[in-house]
Amino acid sequence: MTETPLIQIRNLSKSYGQKQVLKNLSLDIYPGQVIGYIGPNGAGKSTTVKILTGLIPDFEGEVLVEGISMAKDPLAIKKLFGYVPENAEIYDVLTPMEYLDFIGKLYGMEENALQERARKLLAAFGLGVNADDRMDTFSKGMKQKVLLIAGIIHNPRIIILDEPLSGLDANAVIMIKELITRLSKEGKTIFYCSHMMDVVEKVSDRILLINKGEIIADGTFESLKQNHSDTLERIFSKLTGREDTSSETDAIINAFD
Numbered sequence: 001m002t003e004t005p006l007i008q009i010r011n012l013s014k015s016y017g018q019k020q021v022l023k024n025l026s027l028d029i030y031p032g033q034v035i036g037y038i039g040p041n042g043a044g045k046s047t048t049v050k051i052l053t054g055l056i057p058d059f060e061g062e063v064l065v066e067g068i069s070m071a072k073d074p075l076a077i078k079k080l081f082g083y084v085p086e087n088a089e090i091y092d093v094l095t096p097m098e099y100l101d102f103i104g105k106l107y108g109m110e111e112n113a114l115q116e117r118a119r120k121l122l123a124a125f126g127l128g129v130n131a132d133d134r135m136d137t138f139s140k141g142m143k144q145k146v147l148l149i150a151g152i153i154h155n156p157r158i159i160i161l162d163e164p165l166s167g168l169d170a171n172a173v174i175m176i177k178e179l180i181t182r183l184s185k186e187g188k189t190i191f192y193c194s195h196m197m198d199v200v201e202k203v204s205d206r207i208l209l210i211n212k213g214e215i216i217a218d219g220t221f222e223s224l225k226q227n228h229s230d231t232l233e234r235i236f237s238k239l240t241g242r243e244d245t246s247s248e249t250d251a252i253i254n255a256f257d
């Protein structure tokens with residue numbers, strides 16, 4: 001590929017105390033890629049994305065986004081990212097509009113544009129009629145949708161979804177798949193962390209497999225299956241155990257077919 005990488009990660013390492021959780025990661029990520037970032041619990045996925053989004057400022061190595069070093073201008077880089085964290089709590093005494101207004105202003109959005117985009121996205125996610133209702137009356141799936149919208153309210157170039165499906169039902173899975181497809185068509189770069197191999201397979205055009213803080217495979221899902229089937233099987237059967245055969249998981253996986 002001759003294109004300039006959008007994100008360049010060079011020799012990235014991170015330790016918590018004595019424990020090294022990322023070991024010398026080097027990666028180039030290109031504009032428009034949909035990357036599935038997979039690996040077992042504790043492999044280092046969330047730590048990687050928290051470094052990319054500026055939430056963990058102390059690390060070794062270098063991260064460049066659009067050629068700008070994270071160390072030099074973290075605020076400029078933060079605005080390029082939209083981040084939907086795993087298991088986030090929402091401040092649910094607010095309405096979606098109040099919450100999105102708060103988040104949008106953190107990104108410096110102008111009031112009218114912010115209101116317009118918030119209502120448009122809420123309607124697109126089927127929450128138009130709930131835009132001004134307090135979220136403490138919402139289901140988990142409805143709150144997750146608001147968190148997703150909050151992650152993309154400022155129209156970021158790069159979107160990071162960290163396990164956006166945990167605990168959600170099959171409808172939410174369909175919604176995520178549609179969202180990823182739509183955002184990818186708009187040219188967004190997407191970094192999608194998940195334990196659900198089958199789901200990642202269907203939405204990603206590049207898979208990164210991380211284990212114990214090291215990227216052990218990088219390629220298409222097909223190439224991964226050919227060259228790392230043992231690792232994939234070991235990791236995911238250990239990881240998901242019986243869950244993969246539960247009817248709920250089956251329903252989620254089937255939602256993609």
Ligand SMILES: Nc1ncnc2c1ncn2[C@@H]1O[C@H](COP(=O)(O)OP(=O)(O)OP(=O)(O)O)[C@@H](O)[C@H]1O
Nearest residue numbers: 016021039040041042043044045046047048086195
């Ligand atoms: N703030 C922290 N302090 C100390 N150790 C941490 C901290 N955050 C993460 N860790 C440890 O770092 C390792 C990597 O964690 P991380 O959350 O990045 O993994 P992950 O791949 O996202 O896992 P999961 O799939 O379970 O979310 C784990 O062993 C975790 O216990």
